[in-house]
Amino acid sequence: MMQKIQKFGGAMFTPVLLFSFAGIIIGLGTLFTTEVIMGSLAAPTSLWYKCWNVVLQGGWTVFSQLPLLFVVGLPIGMAKKQNARCCMEALVLYLTFHYFLSTILSQWGGVFGVNFAAEVGGSSGLTMIANIKTLDMGMMGALLISGVVIYLHNRFFDTELPDWLGTFSGSTFVFMIGFFVMIPLAFIAALIWPQIQVGMLAFQGFVKGAGAIGVWVFVFLERILIPFGLHHLLYSPFFYDNVVVPGGIYSYWAKNLPTVAASTDSLRSLMPSAAFTATGYSKIFGCPGIALAIYATAKKAKKKQVMALLIPITLTAIVAGVTEPIEFTFLFVSPMLFAVHAVLAATISTVMYLFGIVGVFSGGTIEMASLNWIPLMGTHWPQYLLQFVIGISFTGIWFLVFRTLILKFDFKTPGREDDAEEVKFRSKAEYRERNNTTGNEQVDKKTQLVMDILEGLGGKDNIVDVTNCATRLRVNVKDENVCRDDPYFKSIGTHGCSVNGKSFQVIIGLKVPNVREDFEKLL
Template identity: 70%
Template sequence: MMQKIQKFGGAMFTPVLLFAFAGIIIGIGTLFTTEVVFGPLAAPDTAWFKCWNVLLEGGWTVFRQLPLLFAVSLPIGLAKKQNARCCMEALVLYLTFNYFMAAILSGWGTLLGIDYTAEVGGTSGLTMIANIKTLDMGMIGALMISGLVIYLHNRFFDTELPEWLGVFSGSTFVFMLGFFVMIPVAILSVFIWPKIQMGMFLFQGFVLNAGVIGVGIFVFLERILIPFGLHHLLYSPFYYDNIVVQGGIYAYWAQQLPTIAASTTNLRELAPYAAYTATGWSKIFGCPGIALAFYFTAKPDKKKQLLALLIPITLTAVLCGVTEPIEFTFLFIAPALFAVHALLSSILAMTMYLLGIVGIYSGGAIEMASLNWIPLAPTHGMQYLIMLAVGLCFTAIWFFVFRFLILKFDFKTPGREDEVEDVKFYSKQEYRDTKQGGEEKGITSPQSERSQLAIRVLEALGGKDNIVDVTNCVTRLRVNVVDESLVATDAVFKSLGTHGAACNGKSIQVIIGLSVPKLRDEFEKLL
């Protein structure tokens, strides 16, 4: 079950990768169309506004079509064959499902307690998806339908039909089955989902009234679930669905940016809902403190080598908000340190909340600047100066706490490993020298570092006969294996040039970094 959950979490991340760029475009477009910043030049009737508004509207594409995007993207990671065809099947059956619901609500909405004539949004429980007025099931509905389609596709796509019925095979057969499956699913949805919506509204009230404790608990859980690959499932409904505000915190914040930019009122009073994206504070302030602690506790002869590792993975965390490369360097070596890291992340988030500093702070500095600091600096600059001072104080706290714990308990963090576990980074020549060994095992490989790394990772995973399937998230190669006893240790994976590996039964996560999609391509060629 854990393997399936982790694989689902990785597949969920496919569309999320688009959010960073879309968020930057929205931030820039909002900045240049805000009158409080550019004055009369940014008035709605000016050529300046109209030109920047074109860019802004394009940036909204991803956030306005989130359910559709998730429905189409899930098969990329979960379909076992013909992924592209499964994406098409998911799209057409998701639209079919919504047309069924629209017809049911139009004919029997009043009997179900739903006013189908009401405007979409708000408390109506209705929305528009691809110009279909339907029940607002958000991302959850899209994932549910896409999951059903993936199941049908994996099981029935290769069904052999008589030759005279060959035109109905493949995707057409999956669509035919799915068409009739969607009818009872739509009927059940219009009966059950309105009750769930009511529960969501009650939960929204609870979350908004939980105050600083609620923020702390949320951020702690988001960090502590990272080893299991389940953190996406925690924050995604908050950020991209209707749990807290209509359309998700990301989309709602972007919509409200002009109003927020025009006011000098405390940010927490203007947007209390945005407090739950505080998971990024530890990325830009905590990770540098951790990196400094690693460097100053490393063995003298390993500091130079360690610095070459720490600089890129720390910049990745600070600028891009991708923390797995640095967190996985110590997560399974010293899990107690990771628990402390999660606790400090929670305390920092609560501190920022108490100071009234809220906004879109789940990513890295690039995203934070585009959605917060740049458009809001003229009216909220003083709060951001306070934020910087507090954040740097917490960087020092992370450094001293980690340094103390590493030395106190002699944790084998990077640069402190025993010689047998020494982290080695191979040169180009060393990669080339391994080519012949790979060919002797029946594996042919191109003359590239990435190809050679893929060969080494495959061998460390027990060879191609030990691989069940492979997917990836933003930084990790996620592999399910036949026999976990054939998988090498974390130290071996580090010696290959990766950031290590996390093993949970037959589910293995090899931490590669942001180049993991390209490595996966090479890996799949070997399979």
């Protein structure tokens, strides 16, 4: 079950990879079309405004069509065969489901407690999906229908039909079965989802009422679930769905940027719900403190090698918001360090909230700048100055806490290994020398890395399936006992490997999609 949950989480992350660029476009577009910041240049009648408005509206594509994006994205990681065809099946059957649901509610909406004549949005519980007026089931509805289609695809796609029915095989057969499956699902949705919407509204009130405690618990859980690959399941409904605000915090924040930019009130008073995206403070302020502590406690002879490791993975966390390389560096040494890291991450987010600083702060500095600092600096610079003062202070706290724990408990962080051991992380030169030459034969280093990963996982006959998230290759194996340990994976050039039963997560970095493609070719 854990393997399936992790695979689902990784597949769900696939569409999220598009959000960074879309967020930058929206941030810049909002900045350049906000009259309170740009002055008369951004007047709605100006050519400047009209040109940038074209760019801005294009940037909204991803966030405006989130359900469709997740419907198509999920089969990429979950379908066991013919992923592209499954994407098409999922899209068609998702639209079919909503046509059924729309017709049911237009005819019998009163029976289900739905006023189908109401305008979409607000508290009506209705929305428009591909020009279909239907219940607003958000991302969760999209994932539910897509999951059903993926099951039907995996179960029936290869069904052999008689020759005279050959035109109905493959995707057509899946669509035929799915068509009739969607009818009862539409009736069930009409019966249950309006009650879920009532519960969601109650949960929204609870989350908002929890205040600082709610922020602390949310951020702590988001960090502590990373080793299990389940953190996506926690934050996605908050960030991209209707749990807290309509359309998710990301979309809601971006749409309200002009209003926030025009006010000098505290950010928290303008949009308190944005506090739940404060998971990025540990990335830009915590990771540097951790890296400094690891470097400071390394043995003198190994400091240069440790610095070569720490600089790129720390910059990756700060700039791109991808923390797995540095977090998994000390997670494998001591889970206690990771738990302390999660506590500090939750604490800095709560302190920021208490000082009235909120916004979309879940990614790295690129995302933070585009959705916060650039469009809002003109009116909220005092709060952002305070934000950096608090953040740098916490960098010092992270450094002191980690340095103290590493020395007190003699944790073998990089550079503190016994003299008989090598530092677990190879330099680029060593890795290139090792992988490029086998006798007199030149070997492509990327291919060699993938071959080494496959060897470490017990060979192709030991592989059940493979997916990936932003930085990790997620592989389920038949027999975990024939697989290699974490030091092996570090020695071949990866950032290590997290193991949970038969589920292996090899930490690659941002090039993991290419590695997965080559890995699947070897299979």
